Amino acid sequence: MSSATANEDCLGWAARDESGVLSPYKFSRRAVGRDDVSIKITHCGVCYADVGWTRNKNGDAKYPVVPGHEIAGIVREVGTDVHHFKVGDHVGVGTYVNSCRDCEFCNKKLEANCAKGAIYTFNGIDTDGTVTKGGYSDYIVVHERQVFYNVVTLLQENETIAIALPGFKGIPQELIVYCFTIPDSYPLASAAPLLCAGITVYAPMMRYKMNQPGKSLGVIGLGGLGHMAVKFGKAFGLNVTVFSTSISKREEALSLLGADKFVVSSDQEEMQALVKSLDFIIDTASGEHPLDPYISILKTAGVLVVVGAPSELKFKPVGLFIEMRTIAGSVVGGTKDIQEMLNFCAAHRIYPQIEVVPIQYANEALERLVKNDVKFRFVIDIENSLK
Known part of the structure; x- marks a missing residue:
């Protein structure tokens, strides 16, 4: 089902200034459109990028910043045109939530290197002009888009195709998704750090x-x-x-x-x-x-x-x-590589070494990360601590 109605409040933790100190913050996600997947976040890994942007190390922080781009969770709602996921599926979201889907890199499944710039999971500018907010929050909405060959391309590649029926968009080329299936056997807490x-x-x-x-x-x-x-x-x-x-x-x-x-x-x-x-x-x-x-x-x-x-x-x-x-x-990977890696980790029982912490520990976790005092990845238990 899809609810393209009013947005609902999303609870997260955000930094308001260059101190990088995180505290509770309420904001709105976009309504679930026909191509969208809404995900209840259960876990989010803590990456050094969270330090960089919450403390404006890169000079482009768009406060308030809700960090987090190693996201694992459960599908809670899908749009009417979404067929790859269903409610209850275990999924992950990584460092980007969108790309142009039409450049040479996107066409090669290297969306992280999108020629027009991938849209980052947090502190990026989304297609509607809003600032993206990450996984230190209770849910997130991401795209599932099907790419079609257009009629002109079809005519160029196959001269026998001469007429398009009314409403015809083209032949489905491929599915581009910005969230990834986490095998049911793989723990969601362990899956989060894999996404970055x-x-x-x-x-x-x-x-x-x-x-x-x-x-x-x-x-x-x-x-x-x-x-x-x-x-x-x-x-x-x-x-x-x-x-x-x-x-x-x-x-x-x-x-x-x-x-x-x-x-x-x-x-x-x-x-x-x-x-x-x-x-x-x-x-x-x-x-x-x-x-x-x-x-x-x-x-x-x-x-x-x-x-x-x-x-x-x-x-x-x-x-x-x-x-x-x-x-x-090298910087992260494309959608094909990410799904392949998740499947490989599940098949070979490869698990990151993690320390699971509540959201209330996030500021201390970031400080310890700066001091390299973690073995080897903090993961925030969003589901049981963000209320």
């Missing part, structure tokens, strides 16, 4: 074919993203080496996460011993750090992908062109 931390490392691993058993993976940093890279690496059958500045993380890397090797990145002897030994490195570290030591560890034609967010990275290019090495960047 998980997909951010999964997408580049798949892009560079780092799912082939026997290859070697290096992971720089062991936080929310890094620990998921280790888990995916082991599930893919890779030999995984973790790099960290903190020796205290050795036991977590080796015993808890199952990495094959742990290296203190400041130990020059340990680093030198690994020269030209790894196929692929994922750099999840957000603090300042040199790249040259890691570039030298790549094999010939090896790839280093940066998914962390340091303010600056420095390296000497000679280490790239002599050995045909590549440095690349």
